[in-house]
Amino acid sequence: MMNKKVLVLNQDYSPIGVCHVQKAFILVFLDKADIIEQFESLKLRTIEKSFPYPAVIKLSNYKNIPYKGVMLNRFNLFKRDGFSCQYCSSRKDLTLDHVIPKSKGGKTTWENLVTACRRCNARKGHQTPEQVGLKLAQQPYKPTYADFLKEYALQNAIEWLPYLKARTLV
Numbered sequence: 001m002m003n004k005k006v007l008v009l010n011q012d013y014s015p016i017g018v019c020h021v022q023k024a025f026i027l028v029f030l031d032k033a034d035i036i037e038q039f040e041s042l043k044l045r046t047i048e049k050s051f052p053y054p055a056v057i058k059l060s061n062y063k064n065i066p067y068k069g070v071m072l073n074r075f076n077l078f079k080r081d082g083f084s085c086q087y088c089s090s091r092k093d094l095t096l097d098h099v100i101p102k103s104k105g106g107k108t109t110w111e112n113l114v115t116a117c118r119r120c121n122a123r124k125g126h127q128t129p130e131q132v133g134l135k136l137a138q139q140p141y142k143p144t145y146a147d148f149l150k151e152y153a154l155q156n157a158i159e160w161l162p163y164l165k166a167r168t169l170v
């Protein structure tokens with residue numbers, strides 16, 4: 001099992017990336033990072049020794065990194081919405097819907113776009129959800145990099161979760 005990924009935190013604990021365990025181990029070995037969390041059930045072994053398997057590492061020096069946003073595109077929107085229609089939770093025939101229709105001045109932004117199935121989209125037409133009696137599953141929001149790592153973390157690395165909580169919107 002050498003395939004679990006490692007969450008990399010900046011010196012201020014903000015998540016900045018994900019790397020392979022080999023790279024994490026080298027950073028720790030060179031004193032460029034510290035292990036903050038480990039996968040308890042895993043060990044890295046050589047013939048003579050075993051080492052903790054890092055789950056989360058934190059850089060020793062603050063790294064100035066440009067803000068890592070999540071690009072607004074179809075796939076990322078579907079992903080934010082869990083690949084389900086935000087009106088009826090169907091997972092079939094997904095399209096994008098402007099909550100406030102473009103014709104009524106609605107913008108193409110994270111806050112005004114949701115995943116909708118073709119049926120709901122057609123039912124909604126050029127109206128607002130309220131006008132046709134549709135209700136959004138959640139208020140659409142602009143996701144952060146950390147939000148996107150959460151999904152991976154839930155399935156593969158619950159050790160990361162405490163470090164992905166802060167939604168630092170820039």
Ligand SMILES: [Zn+2]
Pocket residue numbers: 085086087088089090116117118119120121
């Ligand atoms: Zn629907």
